[in-house]
Amino acid sequence: MIYKYYTYVVLLGLLISVMSSASAQQVDVTVFQQAIQKKDAQVFDVRTAGEFNTGHLHHALQADYTKKEEFIERVQSLDKEQVVYIYCLSGGRSTAAAKWLRENGFREVIELKGGINAWKQAGLAVEGVADGLQMSVDTFHMAVASGDVLVDVGAEWCPPCRKMEPVIQAFLKENKAVRLFKVDGGRDRDVMQAINATSLPTFILYKDGREVWRKQGVYDKL
Template structure:
């Protein structure tokens, strides 16, 4: 009986260790697996780090910024795989543990992070010279006349990406609305000038006057109601 129990414990322990190890992949396996349908790639570095080069189709939330991380992680699908990474593996390990404890079905970590990705000779996206910021003067001229909707967002922001289809439908329906896009990872001077502190931030102007604003995901109903203000 004793031998049986010991054997059973060892087998269970081995199974647990194997399961834990399968949640961490080297760069080669990670690179292959993130191209599977339905996979969500999640960069938990800062926005500044993200802009120095990131993995394909990666969303971003700074794990060390608890408010930002908590807000953006809500827009990931818990039923679909999440492949998470950072610079060296420390932050992504903590983020992955949090997600597993909070109902995410499958979370896979990139072993040793972007450092290992580079050592493996794999390419990063978004590696280029920093583009010029939109000036505050250009922005002010863009909102001066008519009905203008400003969207402060970024392609790597999970709630921004979720918001995009609603914005497209809204603008298609309301041809009289001019759309101004502010890059939340680049147009810092404009963001400061309009006091946009989070992504996404939507602002509606009428002849240069702000009549409505919302930080976070907006519904079609909210946008339509803002037009009547």
């Protein structure tokens, strides 16, 4: 009887420990704000692109949790060994996404309790509110009409796009005659449709207005 009671106490203690650990993964706005001020903090926004463009946290990366293929693809560019600070609108999607991350090998995931709604209610600022002004298709065609132009269809909030920055710079260093032209993957929808760029990042090399090659996704070298 004593042995059974001891076993029960031990199991209860383990259960309480696990529950405490799980709850500790969700923090309030003040703690979250202080944590993400650290250099190279991985801040992960799992809302839609449209929501993201209404304002997001500083240096946040974005992947729509409701789009499983996009979410899983972009997650590959996060460092599993570093803490991921995750949020959504009010906390529902980020809780589900955080659970997925933990189950798939991420060492530590910290959730913003109440999401960006709580952040705004605390009077804290957001950045990246889209101005709604798209690049025109004519402007794009004029930009690539002459010479060698590398078109980078991406966004600062896209994890694979950010991962490709050193690769782009290495390509430009090796090909000094090539100009870089950026298309905003969260804003320039008309241009993306015109050139059939359906995913981020997409890289297209133009020579005097003619497409020479295109690549999508993450590469070690362009």
